[in-house]
Amino acid sequence: QSALTQPASVSGSPGQSITISCTGTSSDVGGYNYVSWYQQHPGKAPKVMIYDVSKWPSGVSNRFSGSKSGNTASLTISGLQAEDEAEYYCCSYAGSSTFVFGGGTKLTVL
Amino acid sequence: QVQLQESGPGLVKPSETLSLTCAVSGYSISRGYYWGWIRQPPGKGLEWIGSIHYSGNTYYNPSFKSRVTISVDTSKNQFSLKLSSVTAADTAVYYCARLGSGLTYFDYWGQGTLVTVSS
Numbered sequence: 041q042s043a044l045t046q047p048a049s050v051s052g053s054p055g056q057s058i059t060i061s062c063t064g065t066s067s068d069v070g071g072y073n074y075v076s077w078y079q080q081h082p083g084k085a086p087k088v089m090i091y092d093v094s095k096w097p098s099g100v101s102n103r104f105s106g107s108k109s110g111n112t113a114s115l116t117i118s119g120l121q122a123e124d125e126a127e128y129y130c131c132s133y134a135g136s137s138t139f140v141f142g143g144g145t146k147l148t149v150l
Numbered sequence: 151q152v153q154l155q156e157s158g159p160g161l162v163k164p165s166e167t168l169s170l171t172c173a174v175s176g177y178s179i180s181r182g183y184y185w186g187w188i189r190q191p192p193g194k195g196l197e198w199i200g201s202i203h204y205s206g207n208t209y210y211n212p213s214f215k216s217r218v219t220i221s222v223d224t225s226k227n228q229f230s231l232k233l234s235s236v237t238a239a240d241t242a243v244y245y246c247a248r249l250g251s252g253l254t255y256f257d258y259w260g261q262g263t264l265v266t267v268s269s
Binding site for chain 1: 184186188194195196197198201209210211212213245250252253254255256257259260261262
């Protein structure tokens with residue numbers, strides 16, 4: 041199991057949109073529509089923002105959206121807000137009830 | 151509201167066994183769902199360790215399979231992690247979490263507990 045590949049950092053200004061990519065293989069991201077995204081603020085536990093590629097958990101803003109093409113999944117945050125500044129992790133089901141996470145992407149709101 | 155709380159020693163010596171427990175409140179483990187452990191070394195990313203069902207079915211990250219044991223105690227509504235032969239590389243914040251419906255993502259997380267491996 042190798043970690044999914046995410047950019048180390050992305051940035052954007054308030055009100056703008058940003059996209060974070062998450063690249064895996066046909067054994068994980070490409071093989072299943074079970075990618076989830078987590079937001080983690082410093083010193084806090086991760087919080088799920090998107091699951092099953094593009095579904096919203098209850099209470100999560102629809103400014104967050106997910107998609108997938110081939111072996112790459114993406115998280116888009118529209119209308120950036122200061123509170124969105126955090127680390128973001130993707131996670132994919134990898135078969136046989138196993139999971140693999142990405143390395144994380146630090147989002148900076150300028 | 152489902153709540154999870156990790157507990158266990160914050161310091162473990164090299165070559166010894168790391169033991170943590172996750173107490174669940176607001177939901178009975180024996181009603182279903184899978185429950186898992188995820189860790190995060192300081193300044194690094196998340197790593198899935200393994201998951202367990204109340205029936206005892208377990209699934210482990212192949213990277214840990216020879217060292218890890220996850221067990222469940224439905225009478226205490228908690229599940230546990232044991233990681234043997236630890237080294238400094240096992241120093242991390244350890245989180246317990248619940249796998250959401252569909253078993254494809256983690257919907258509830260504990261606050262995490264830091265375990266340091268050092269002599």
